[in-house]
Amino acid sequence: TDEIKQWFDAKQSGRAKAGDDKLFGAYKDSNVIVIQGEAFMNFVVGKSYNGQEITPNMNRLMKESMYFSQYYHQTGQGRTSDADIGSNASLHPLPTGSVFTRYADHQYDTMPTILSKQGYDSYVFHAYEPSFWNRSVMYQNMGYKQFFSKNDFTIDEPLGWSLGDKSFFRQSVEKMSGLKQPFYSFMITLSSHHPYTLPPSVQELDMGDLSGTTFGDYIQALHYVDAALGEMESELKEKGLWDKTILVFYGDHDNSLKEKEPMEQFLGKPVSDLDMEQFMNQVPMLIHLPDGAHAGTYDIPAGQLDMTPSLLHLLGVNASPYYLMGNDMFNNKEKKLVVLRTGAFSDGTIFYIPSADGVFEHGTAYDLKTRQTTDIERARAGFEEAQKRLNISDELIMGDLIRQFHDEQAQTK
Numbered sequence: 227t228d229e230i231k232q233w234f235d236a237k238q239s240g241r242a243k244a245g246d247d248k249l250f251g252a253y254k255d256s257n258v259i260v261i262q263g264e265a266f267m268n269f270v271v272g273k274s275y276n277g278q279e280i281t282p283n284m285n286r287l288m289k290e291s292m293y294f295s296q297y298y299h300q301t302g303q304g305r306t307s308d309a310d311i312g313s314n315a316s317l318h319p320l321p322t323g324s325v326f327t328r329y330a331d332h333q334y335d336t337m338p339t340i341l342s343k344q345g346y347d348s349y350v351f352h353a354y355e356p357s358f359w360n361r362s363v364m365y366q367n368m369g370y371k372q373f374f375s376k377n378d379f380t381i382d383e384p385l386g387w388s389l390g391d392k393s394f395f396r397q398s399v400e401k402m403s404g405l406k407q408p409f410y411s412f413m414i415t416l417s418s419h420h421p422y423t424l425p426p427s428v429q430e431l432d433m434g435d436l437s438g439t440t441f442g443d444y445i446q447a448l449h450y451v452d453a454a455l456g457e458m459e460s461e462l463k464e465k466g467l468w469d470k471t472i473l474v475f476y477g478d479h480d481n482s483l484k485e486k487e488p489m490e491q492f493l494g495k496p497v498s499d500l501d502m503e504q505f506m507n508q509v510p511m512l513i514h515l516p517d518g519a520h521a522g523t524y525d526i527p528a529g530q531l532d533m534t535p536s537l538l539h540l541l542g543v544n545a546s547p548y549y550l551m552g553n554d555m556f557n558n559k560e561k562k563l564v565v566l567r568t569g570a571f572s573d574g575t576i577f578y579i580p581s582a583d584g585v586f587e588h589g590t591a592y593d594l595k596t597r598q599t600t601d602i603e604r605a606r607a608g609f610e611e612a613q614k615r616l617n618i619s620d621e622l623i624m625g626d627l628i629r630q631f632h633d634e635q636a637q638t639k
């Protein structure tokens with residue numbers, strides 16, 4: 227554990243604190259609403275097909291939001307639950323299985339537990355069976371005051387697996403409007419779940435040659451989720467929550483549609499291996515601040531593990547006592563490196579893709595400027611750091627080391 231402690235000593239001592247920059251604590255005591263969008267990928271954002279905008283509401287919202295254009299999902303086999311643990315506990319998911327089902331009794335530093343010390347109550351909303359991904363057990367451990375599951379919603383818009391996202395958002399905002407502020411709300415959407423076949427009445431786009439294909443259905447589903455997002459914005463404004471709330475939207479993972487052909491048809495241009503690799507790994511990340519300030523495109527390499535440390539920065543919470551592996555996107559002192567569960571990584575200049583055998587030299591390194599393969603040696607240091615981070619995270623989770631470290635700290639006080 228010495229290596230782990232050393233790594234965290236360096237990480238924690240470099241965390242942002244009061245007075246470092248104007249953004250630190252600029253939105254102290256704001257409510258925080260985070261929406262995790264099912265299979266919502268970045269390549270659709272800003273795109274049109276057959277003259278129709280796919281995500282008009284998000285495109286509009288982006289103009290008054292911080293948009294992170296190089297944001298990666300860092301999930302593994304635990305899919306939606308991995309995006310959740312990555313984002314809310316800033317740890318890498320496991321090489322196999324899901325933290326939610328395998329280690330639900332271990333201790334984590336999470337958005338809810340950290341924010342509870344700042345006077346926040348935290349709530350999680352997902353209109354599906356509470357036992358799925360072991361959520362009801364895990365959410366209690368993660369420090370949520372209440373989990374609003376399928377049992378707490380009226381199924382007045384049956385769609386796909388459960389309740390449609392439009393009604394899910396409306397009923398969730400209704401519940402939120404009665405809560406003591408400030409609150410943290412984490413919401414998980416569902417309508418754009420594989421296989422994406424929403425009924426024709428809900429499919430609004432003319433997908434031309436792509437209609438009736440899984441890819442076409444996927445685009446239709448995202449268009450529906452985007453409309454739901456637009457409605458939610460109005461509902462938050464109606465309830466007087468909009469300008470008191472940091473609203474975050476990000477995608478949880480890829481859509482499992484790995485074929486190039488429909489992608490090329492959708493984008494109307496050829497797609498390289500590197501393009502495809504990035505499309506499959508990048509999700510949108512939007513942060514809308516209560517006053518709509520600091521809007522623009524932020525092209526730093528980042529990922530789901532960075533959400534919690536970055537939100538703490540905006541809220542003025544010192545992250546140094548916590549065992550969070552991600553980077554604070556607003557702290558210029560932290561080295562920006564985003565590590566995916568596969569061992570792929572990017573530092574913003576290169577993107578390294580490992581081979582199946584995991585041998586460094588067998589992987590491929592791309593230069594992100596030329597978009598061509600580059601000397602593999604440029605990736606060596608990043609590869610080693612990526613492996614180190616994944617190992618540290620695994621040991622931390624499996625060995626319940628966060629509990630041990632906090633216990634040790636408490637004893638030395």
Ligand code: GP9
Pocket residue numbers: 304305306307354355358414416419
């Ligand atoms: C169901 C939803 C789906 O509750 O979270 O999860 P996924 O299959 O995408 O991991």
